[in-house]
Amino acid sequence: MHLLNADLHSHSNVSDGTLSPEDLAQRAQERGVELWALTDHDELGGQRRAREAALDLGMGYLTGVEISVSFLHQTVHIVGLGFDADDEALQAGLAATRGGRLQRAHEMAAGLAKVGIHGAFEGALRYVGNPDLISRTHFARFLVEAGHCPDTHSVFRRYLTEGLPGYVPTRWATLRDAVGWITEAGGIAVIAHPGRYRFTPTEEYALFTEFIGHGGRGVEVMTGSHSAAEHIRYADTAIEFGLLASRGSDFHSPTESRTDLGALPDLPGRLTPVWQALAARVHGNVG
Known part of the structure; x- marks a missing residue:
């Protein structure tokens, strides 16, 4: 079959x-x-x-x-x-x-700035086709490009899950x-x-x-x-x-x-x- x-x-x-x-x-x-x-x-x-x-x-x-x-x-x-x-x-x-994603993204960028990672919001936007849908994945791609982590999976482990600097609940x-x-x-x-x-x-x-x-x-x-x-x-x-x-x-x-x-x-x-x-x-x- x-x-x-x-x-x-x-x-x-x-x-x-x-x-x-x-x-x-x-x-x-x-x-x-x-x-x-x-x-x-x-x-x-x-x-x-x-x-x-x-x-x-x-x-x-x-x-x-x-x-x-x-x-x-x-x-x-x-x-x-x-x-x-x-x-x-x-x-x-x-x-x-979708409406809450943009405000969340600004808060995520502010959290990352506190640990020395600046320009994350603008960096993430470069990977976004639709700004209304900016997400943790776009931030992860920027952090890899900027050399903070070797791959997107490690970005989530270091920065973007609960209790870490770039995490903001929605x-x-x-x-x-x-x-x-x-x-x-x-x-x-x-x-x-x-x-x-x-x-x-x-x-x-x-x-x-x-x-x-x-x-x-x-x-x-x-x-x-x-x-x-x-x-x-x-x-x-x-x-x-x-x-x-x-x-x-x-x-x-x-x-x-x-x-x-x-x-x-x-x-x-x-x-x-x-x-x-x-x-x-x-x-x-x-x-």
Whole structure:
């Protein structure tokens, strides 16, 4: 049986990736992706370009977005797939979520200046395609360029996580809001890379149960930041909670990302892929 090479989590330079939507589509197609989604952070500005590029290359396409959510004092990411990108409530909610990023960026730069790193805001802006979406990743790229760290992963460890000089918390959307925007626009909400969050087992159970209570239906099982053990763990979680399973590299950049587009292991056969439930929402032909 043919196993679909679906990659339903990736980022372009419309948010914090380094490739254009068109170049990202080309890279996905060259690496065997048959069904693709661009899931920029809190932003739909690249959707039309991504869809057109995917269709021109013969890939199937699902609309996508990754929404930042505050849950139990942590940032959690919810991926939306297969929604109507013209839905007004979704667009308004994402605009409100983006609104706090610029002020946060100024506060991050002030924190870095206190430890002798000056010009970080202006430096980060050089890497930003959309100033409304300036993020820690853009600061990390500047700090690497300026010689403060050898790579972006070490920047986060030294400067940009909680308790460190460049970290500033942000109040994002609520879980109820994010799931509601996605489902009311005709899509399916998916918990992104659950292995990345620092929840206790009780807190993680609360995340999944509240997510489902608001209408969430999927979880990323195969994703670039999960270990082999976490692939197994969240496959079991999908079955335990009756969730659809998703697969996505979380690709941002050829030089920064641990996993390339289309390179993840297949979903285990015992799971129901999220794209089966979204077959009617796929643009173009798949397989």
